[in-house]
Amino acid sequence: MxxxxxxxxxxxxxxxxxxxxxxxxxxxxxxLVDIKPLETPAGDGEESLTGDVTDRALMARxxxxxxxxxxxxxxxxxxxxxxxSLVNITGTQVVLQAAQEAGVRRVVLASSNHAVGFRRVDEAGADGIPADTTTRPDTFYGVxxxxxxxxxxxxHSRFGMDVIVIRIGSCFPDPLPLGPRGLGTWLSPDDAARLFEACLxxxxxxxxxIWGVSDNTRRIYSLTEARALGYEPQDNAEVYADRLADVPESPGSEYVGGGFTTALLGIYNPP
Incomplete structure (x- = not known):
């Protein structure tokens, strides 16, 4: 076993x-569970199931x-x-309910900076914006x-389950896809694994x-709460700064949610 x-x-x-x-x-x-078969099949030390997180029978299994x-x-x-609302909200409730009924002792939930996307960047204190700052979502996704x-x-309150919510900044192989904003929000893959291990x-x-972010020079998110759980980030997006020196800031850069706070997404004016 x-x-x-x-x-x-x-x-x-x-x-x-x-x-x-x-x-x-x-x-x-x-x-491993995903709605589609995995491109890389389960290997040693892995199991896989295919299905939707909204499927209560599947999540119970x-x-x-x-x-x-x-x-x-x-x-x-x-x-x-x-x-x-179906996939993200109902799906999360299905997962939590299945975990509770199965006696799972701990759940780590992936939240996002977009839950607080309309917080202003200049709200950051000495160690950044506190992880538990109240929500100001910037999109339906943020909601x-x-x-x-x-x-x-x-x-947690009803059933005593340990629940750790990670407000992930941006987790990519490198911060370049987000332009200058990524120099502050990046969570490196290695640090992401370190953070998950700390949560476990x-x-x-x-x-x-807690915030999910590397110890970036331009970081605006607090690491105090994650470090209290044992997380010690080792990466810094600043090593990519020279490659973004001539890239202008994108619209919405004054907000935590960046471009998600602008009208560019266009979903709020349906035909």
């Missing part, structure tokens, strides 16, 4: 794809014998309210992330909201 069984939802997505290999450990089985859930499944971009934070709080090993965290 393994010492630990970890469930990762959204296993075919960007963040899971970046940390999957990094999360392998002797004595740990990683169970997925949570059997699991110690911790890292819930990364869901829509990662702006979409219609109907799709966003869905604010809602899953509330669901996590409910399942922290003793009795209760309900916590």
């Amino acid at each position: 393994p010492d630990e069984r970890l469930l990762i939802t959204g296993a075919g997505g960007m963040v899971a794809g970046l940390v999957r290999e990094r999360m392998r450990r002797r004595g740990r089985v990683v169970r 997925a949570c059997e014998g699991v110690d911790t859930v890292i819930h990364l499944g869901g829509l990662s971009r702006e979409s219609s309210w109907e799709q966003t 869905s992330k604010a809602a899953i934070e509330a669901l996590g709080s409910l399942y 090993s922290a003793e009795s965290p209760g309900y916590q909201v």
